Amino acid sequence: MVRRLRDEHPAADVRLFEEESAEPRIGELDLLFFDGRVGGEVEQTRILIDPYAVVARRGVFPPGPVPLAALDGVAMVAQPPICDQARVERVYAGAGVAPRIVFRTADNRGVLSMVRAGLGIAVLPRLALDIRPDDDVLTAHPLDPVLTPREIWLAWPANRTLSPLAERARELALGLAVDGEA
Known part of the structure; x- marks a missing residue:
């Protein structure tokens, strides 16, 4: 979306802000992407359903789905x-599964790097996976039972008119999500 927006409007002043928050606030932002509904006076629409996968070094699990119970006590x-x-961790707890969290980071590549280094496994949404089919170290497996997928929502202020650039960004995000490219 950003690439297309920059291609169409190379002189535009596009500013992005990333924050890890349990309850995001739109404040002065034009658009907000979040993995859940956003509170406050916003309009919003779900743009993506993002299923989870277990990521491990090749050979840790046999091909195919990984039973949720297999995560109990495993370094993660x-x-x-x-x-x-x-929410994902509440699902583990509700199923009586207690993975041993050995490292936490908000950086998806950092998570994958630590799995690649053998520190543990991970359960990540597919959008966060950067694993090529010919990867000789990492594999991705479905989880059984399947976790409810993460939902990505796009929100914008309910009481403000979007600028033409923000409106175009919203259109691009919605179109790309429908096309599966978001």
């Missing part, structure tokens, strides 16, 4: 327990 690299990660 995880994201901080905010946003959708908190």
Whole structure:
């Protein structure tokens, strides 16, 4: 979306802000992407459903789905327990599964790097996976039972008219999500 926006409007002043928050506020932002519904006076729409996968070094699990119970006691690299990660960890607890979290980072590549280094496994949304099919170290497996997928929502202020650039960014985000490219 950003690439297309920059291609169409190379002189535009596009500013991005990333914050890890359990309850984001739109404030002065034009658009907000979040993995869940946003509170406050916003309009919003779900733009993406993002299923989870177990990521491990090749050979840790046999091909195919990994039973949720197999995560009990296993060393795990995880994201901080905010946003959708908190919900995922509640699912583990509700199923009586207690992975041993050995490292946390909000950086998806950091999570994958630690799994690649053998520190543990991870459960990540597919959008966070950067694993090529010919990767000789990492594999991705479905989880059984399947976790409810993460949902990515796009929100914008309910009481403000979007600038033409912000409106175009919103259109691009919605179109790319429908096309599966977001």
